[in-house]
Amino acid sequence: MPLNKPYILKALCIAPEYHLAANVTKELPTIAADRTKSEYLDSLAEISAFQFFQSIPGIQKTEIPAHSTYPVEVWQLIPDRILLPEDQEFLKRDHARISAIAEKLIWLGQSWLSSAILDQKLPVHTWEDVLEAIGQYDYSFDFLGIVYHPAQLIFEPCPPESDQGPDCWSVYPPRWDICLTKTRTFNGGYIVDESSSRYHFKVEVWAGRPFSRSLQTGMILQDPLGSAPAGDRSTCSGPDMKAS
Numbered sequence: 001m002p003l004n005k006p007y008i009l010k011a012l013c014i015a016p017e018y019h020l021a022a023n024v025t026k027e028l029p030t031i032a033a034d035r036t037k038s039e040y041l042d043s044l045a046e047i048s049a050f051q052f053f054q055s056i057p058g059i060q061k062t063e064i065p066a067h068s069t070y071p072v073e074v075w076q077l078i079p080d081r082i083l084l085p086e087d088q089e090f091l092k093r094d095h096a097r098i099s100a101i102a103e104k105l106i107w108l109g110q111s112w113l114s115s116a117i118l119d120q121k122l123p124v125h126t127w128e129d130v131l132e133a134i135g136q137y138d139y140s141f142d143f144l145g146i147v148y149h150p151a152q153l154i155f156e157p158c159p160p161e162s163d164q165g166p167d168c169w170s171v172y173p174p175r176w177d178i179c180l181t182k183t184r185t186f187n188g189g190y191i192v193d194e195s196s197s198r199y200h201f202k203v204e205v206w207a208g209r210p211f212s213r214s215l216q217t218g219m220i221l222q223d224p225l226g227s228a229p230a231g232d233r234s235t236c237s238g239p240d241m242k243a244s
Contacts, residue, residue: 008067008104012097015073018090020057024078028056031080041186048082048187058083058189059091064148066176072101074146077181082189091143098144102178102203103127105146109176109205117199124203134180134201141180141201142190149175158214158221165216173208 028050031043050056058081063071075091077083083091103126105111112121113133124130134141151174158168180201184193192200210223 007108008072008101010070012100013067013070013072015061015075015097016090016094018057018059018061018075020055020084020086021061023054023056024060026054026056028081044080044082044191045187047080048189051082051084052188055084056081057087059087064146064176065174066101066105066146066148072146074098074101076145076147077192082186082191083183084189088142088183088190091145095143098146099127101146102144105176105178105205106130106203109207110209111203111205113201114204115199115201121204130180130201130203137199137201139180139199139201140182142183143181145179145181147177147179149177156212158212162214162219162221164214164219164221167215168212168221169215170210170212172210173206175207176205178203178205 028047029043031040031047035043051058058078059075060078061073062076063073066072075094106124106127106129111124113124113130114121115137117137122133124133149172152170152172154170154172156168156170157166158164180203182193182200183190210227212221212223213219214221
């Protein structure tokens with residue numbers, strides 16, 4: 001890459017404006033954390049009625065670090081909301097810009113294709129690698145999203161296969177999740193397609209390799225596949241959103 005050429009063009013960093021964005025802060029009912037799946041969907045149906053009546057979107061604009069000079073703007077799903085039909089179409093129209101950013105991120109970091117149906121994560125080096133891999137599973141997606149996870153320092157059990165004692169301090173570098181999101185219809189709008197959830201794919205782009213240090217032996221244990229922290233339940237709807 002020529003030294004005078006920007007890593008990500010500034011035009012790509014600026015998200016398009018959305019005509020429903022001003023309504024995102026309107027109040028909506030909340031969903032209790034201890035609801036069953038059936039109760040959760042019943043509550044979500046009630047929330048969706050408010051969204052339609054007041055034109056409250058299920059997405060919001062967020063800034064993520066992916067450029068040395070200015071932040072990159074992306075639209076992300078909001079926890080406990082549906083996508084209005086307008087939201088879905090808007091995200092599809094933003095696909096070319098997000099895929100161009102995703103291509104740059106995959107080139108930059110240590111990138112792995114992740115899905116529950118894979119025996120292990122697959123290394124990918126280009127966006128074409130990603131499309132070729134998901135094509136083998138006949139997987140299609142409705143839109144792309146990018147979620148940023150900052151670095152973490154966590155006290156947790158050492159990997160059982162390491163034989164380095166029970167406790168470790170683990171360092172997880174920053175990563176970007178590029179989410180290949182599939183949706184299904186729900187109450188006139190859309191939600192993440194949970195019926196195909198085990199087939200969801202995402203690309204994890206790591207800004208380094210996770211490692212742990214054993215408290216008992218002092219040994220440093222390096223993770224070759226860039227595993228997420230134990231118990232990590234972050235989804236492609238944003239780091240704080242519960243699984244749909």
